[in-house]
Amino acid sequence: MTDLDAPGGDASPVDDDPRVGGFDLGEVPSARSIRRFTAQAARARAGASIGSLLTDLYSVVTSIAISVLIVLGVVQQLRDSLPPAPPVQEPGGLSLPMLGAFLLLAAAGALLSTAGSLGPVGTEGAQSAWWLPLPVDRRGLLRPAAARLPLVAALAGGAVVVVLEAGLLGRGGADLVRAGLLGAVTAAGVVLIAALAQSLGATRRRIALAGDAVLVAAPVLAGVVVLAGRTPATLPSPAWPVVLAAAVLAAVLAVQLDRRLGDLPGRTLREGGSVAAQAVGAVVSLDSRELGRALSGGAVAATRRRVSRLRTARGPATALVTADLVVLRRSLRHLVQLVVAAGLPLLATVVPQLASPVGVLVAVLLGGWMASSASAEGARWAEMAPILDRLLPLGDRTVRRLRMVVPGVVMLVWSLVAFAAVGRWAGATPDWLVLAVVSAPVWAAAAVRAAYRPAPRWDKPLIATPAGALPTGVLQVIARGPDLVALCLLPLWIAIGLTTVSTIMVTSQLLLSVVAVMIASSTAEKGWMERMLEEQDQRKGASS
Known part of the structure; x- marks a missing residue:
């Protein structure tokens, strides 16, 4: 670099010149002033007043307080319904x-x-x-x-x-x-x-x-x-x-x-x-x-030391199943989630105050949904980026059914472990294992149905709630997946409530498992009732 001519004809280094690009440099602001300037600029462009800010803050604090009180009341009611603790464990x-x-x-x-x-x-x-x-x-x-x-x-x-x-x-x-x-x-x-x-x-x-x-x-x-x-x-x-x-x-x-x-x-x-x-x-x-x-x-991990040969990929169907298995195997967080989910029913059956139909039912419900959600990681990634689904010569319904294979196997293992503990608690362990086998497809179908659920329609009219404005129909979107658990596992819930397994329960559960797989295989984003109403409106418009 060359020196610049200073006033008076003397040359001085560039580092001594208080100017950069012909502009005078002032004092470098502090980090706190930069944060304040950024916050003031954001508030100036947000168009929100201090009153709206206080209103939002009041709404958030009130919502949190009400939520904590509601949860506290529910937990206290559950505690009152539990049997008293034994004097000696x-x-x-x-x-x-x-x-x-x-x-x-x-x-x-x-x-x-x-x-x-x-x-x-x-x-x-x-x-x-x-x-x-x-x-x-x-x-x-x-x-x-x-x-x-x-x-x-x-x-x-x-x-x-x-x-x-x-x-x-x-x-x-x-x-x-x-x-x-x-x-x-x-x-x-x-x-x-x-x-x-x-x-x-x-x-x-x-x-x-x-x-x-x-x-x-x-x-x-x-x-x-x-x-x-x-x-x-x-x-x-x-x-x-x-x-x-x-x-x-x-x-x-x-x-x-x-x-x-x-x-x-x-x-x-x-x-x-x-x-x-x-x-x-x-x-x-x-x-x-x-x-x-x-x-x-x-x-x-950003890089992997071991390369999988993917020997189980022998065709389009096995390639899709292998991809789901690899995604689950590489997701350590979901493997940990499976271990924790398997422990919930086991712990519920060994805690005297929780070893009741209500406690075991809640533990099975929470553990089953955690495990099924963890096993469907491949389906969730495929919903965001359906590259493999589009490249393979497979129909949409076939893809949905193949996505249930890995969750089905995982939930079969989880069900056998969980209901072995339930059978030890309720008696007649072989009967509970049979019920576990026929109920495993429902968990897999619910997980895949939840993975492929559509996003909420934010262009629809909004509804004011304590949590903010939500679009109409958002609950129907969130319920896709849990609805199969609630309805198609009804014989299982009855069996846990009665602490017994009968032939009619196993048969009913097997039929409902088939129904759940058929529902989860559907590619329709709208519900049956909504589709029927749209068809009715179209018929009225055509007749008029």
Whole structure:
């Protein structure tokens, strides 16, 4: 580079010139002022007043409070309907407080996995393009992003612990306050650990794998406790020193994270912000499939050391089934979900207060839907990008039926494990295994039907709800899949309620399984009633 002529005829280096491109440089603004300027510009173009902001905030707080109270009331009613706890825990059983502790451990693992998949600290696309290249302290730019997810986790964790403590264990007063505070601080600490690991160079995949390991450890530890013999009937309430120690530890983690915010590379911030934006968009659009894809992306390895030969692909049909199997095998998050789903009915049958028709029914319903949803990952990806479906010489109905093969096999294994425990609880285990075999196709059909459900029609008239404006017919879209579980598994629900299996139940379940497969094989996006009404309107228009 050449020197520029300075005033007075003396040459001075470019670095000493206070001008760049002929413009005078002023003082570089601070990161806080840049954040304020961005927020003011966004508010100026949003067209929203402070009154509308306060109204939205009031609606959100009211909706959350009402939801927590409703859930708390339902849980308390369930607790009142449960039988009283035995004074001495029988060998081979699990107390309700211990079950709550293992549920909280599983929730902590799920939170760590979710935080790792999202990337606790990230910036959106526009912020990454403008903020990151600026010659300012990056810590000041990233502090709001670093504090957002821990605060949300703290609110959610406190609410979950309060519901469990007050609903299942019946605690209140100071015990409930301490438990809620400990839950909030612990949840925030889990997210801060994930963010600190991110700042130390850990990938999102490794953080998600650590959370999945904790999630799997919860049912494994519960099984070990059951096999060990007697378990304590009650657990002590957390004391104030424990709550304060957890708060101090969370504060130390927050300080350490704040010091290392400047070390986060731009690529990591952009990836985390992109995944978080994808997840938020999926939640706003009520698309659980897109949310699952966003959470699964962080746990997928970028490269693989082993190449599969795909020897089972012998033709179009086997190629489609093999593709679904490979997708499931490579999705570690869904494999973990299958393990946890298999443990729910097992735990429900060994907890004396849950070993009732209602408790076992709820456990089978939750575990079955978790397992079937995890097994249909290939169908969900095919709904978004139907490349293989279009390339193979297969009809649409045939493709839908082939997509049920892998979920059907997985749900057959899950049903045998789950209903072996149910048979041990209710008696006549062989009869329950037969019912498990004939009911497995319903779970697979429901999972595929949910994977191929259409998106909500946002061009239809909107309905005002406490959760915001929703399009008409959105409940019908969300119910596609669960409706088969509710209707076509009716003999199974009756059998669990009566704690017995009869021939008529098995026969009815077999017929309903065939019906479920036929319904899930249909490619019609609209329901039968809606299609009938449209045909009726068309006939009236043609006659007139």
